[in-house]
Amino acid sequence: MVRIFWAGEDSLPAGDRGAAYGDGLFETILMRGQQGALAARHLERMVRDAARLGIPITRRQLQEAYSQAVNRFGDASAAAPWVLKLVLTRGAGGRGYRPQPGMEPHLHIQASPAPSAPELSGVEADFSRVPLTVNPLLAGIKSLNRLEQVMAAREIQGELFEVIQSNARGELVEGSRTNLLLASDDGWFTPPLADLAVAGVMRQWVLEQLRARGEQVTESPILPEHVLGNGCRGFYLLNSVLGVVPVRRLAEQDLPVDGGLATICDPLQTLE
Amino acid sequence: MVRIFWAGEDSLPAGDRGAAYGDGLFETILMRGQQGALAARHLERMVRDAARLGIPITRRQLQEAYSQAVNRFGDASAAAPWVLKLVLTRGAGGRGYRPQPGMEPHLHIQASPAPSAPELSGVEADFSRVPLTVNPLLAGIKSLNRLEQVMAAREIQGELFEVIQSNARGELVEGSRTNLLLASDDGWFTPPLADLAVAGVMRQWVLEQLRARGEQVTESPILPEHVLGNGCRGFYLLNSVLGVVPVRRLAEQDLPVDGGLATICDPLQTLE
Secondary structure (H helix, E strand, O other), X not given: OOEEEXXXXXOEOXXXXXXXXXXXXXXXEEEEOOEEEOHHHHHHHHHHXXXXXXXXXXXXXXXXXXXXXXXXXXXXXXXXXXXXXXXXXXXXXXXXXXXXXXXXXXXXXXXXXXXXXXXXXXXXXXXXOOOOOOOOOOOOOOEOOOHHHHHHHOOXXXXXXXXXXXXXXXXXXXXXXXXXXXXEOOEEEEOOHHHOOOOOHHHHHHHHHHHHOOOOEXXXXXXXXXXXXXXXXXXXXEEOOOEEEEEEEEOOEEOOOXXXXXXXXXXXXHEO | OOEEEEOOOOOEOOOEHHHHHOOEEEEEEEEEXXXXXXXXXXXXXXXXXXXXXXXXXXXXXHHHHHHHHHHHXXXXXXXXXXXXXXXXXXXEOOEOOEOOOOOOOEEEEEEEEOOOOOOOOOEEEEEOOOOOOOOOOOOOOOEOOOHHHHXXXXXXXXXXXXXXXXXXXXXXXXXXXXXXXXXXXXXXXXXXXXXXXXXXXXXXXXXXXXXXXXXXEEEOOEOHHHHHOOOEEEEEEEXXXXXEEEEEEEOOEEOOOOOHHHHHOOHHHHEO
16 A cells, blocks of 8 residues: 655654655656646656565556545646646665565655746756766666755756756766757757666657657767757757756857747647 | 754654755764764764755754754663764755755754664675665765665665675675775775765774774775685674674675674774
């Protein structure tokens, strides 16, 4: 079974392993009324990655919790989008890092207003000084171990919308809260799954949309010179809540901007 | 200022960034009565590493909280050791990963009974299948991002006391909750600080004890063959609460055991 905690009503139990070690994972889903953008994909990712961490939850249990959350927070007549956050932890107990067998997972559920959508005319980004390290065993999991992203996000000041983190090989891997997509003369490029800290639901959906339109999309490393060089036709940040965000300026260099992809791949068109 | 939460009395605020992102760090201190083993070093490490994370706390503020904790939990007449855990988080607030300027840090304080000391005759260990990745910006910090250690600790079953994690170069870096020390024909060896996920207070103290006795201690990578080869004179696990733990069997191979170092470097001799 899974024990549900409603933010604002229930307090977090002291021994929760999410708070102690970041021993859990989370999803943020863009909602309108009682519908969620790419909701099934979010729930499927959580179940799949929970299994990788050894946290037992079934698709049915999570669906049931999601339905309760939608009924509690979703006003079918309200037009303003909101964000549903699901935080699943291994539960409370164990001796230090070592979990106790048979622990009941905790699911913390909270709702908040959605941020305003970024301008289609593009945003400013810069390179982060915080390198990104990815454990191959945890690659892609939206776990609660997000200190690298927090440290990068601290660099976001003034007009800056996002910072881009690189791995030890100097490849651009991710923004602090976004996946990357490059449009170039040679087609579309995005870093491969094995390199990612977080394998975004929006990333996967956008790749499928592009491929369904016959576009060539290659999952391979992106270097700074690929984005800043002459072959760049557009550089995009992908996020489930923010959608597709074109970058108009990177590291104080102007980039070509095309808002078309953001219009085609609007997450509010995927409400289900 | 720092806001203090006493485990068992105060509930964790819903927006705590420790629970959301592992945005914080912690110390566990072995206590007897109202004295703590290497207490000053623990408090100094927390203040220093908090500064690396940009979490504002002064040595004086932390000392004051420590004194309150000792007065609350420490029974001067009781002989049984206990463990004081201090969890410092960036506080509550911010937009997603990005912290809000001027947030008040949270200090969660809890006490628990100390685990029984391991046998001087040595323990069993094995190599972990969970690789260890260390972000150079966060190296050594006992942060709340401990999912790699949790995943490794899940491998500890039966008679096994610890599992040893390696980095991408195949070097032995750390146990899930311990630093490593090798005694060999060529002197003492321990992995260098830059490679460490957690730079243990006990590790540093033991190195100083050895050097004060004129022993040659080298901080350089340790390979499996160094421990399993003929030159090994002893392999030790170091932890502030457990002390110095000799390994008598690693990956089903017997190792030479000498309990002398554990006797010399007993953390309960460092109560202050």
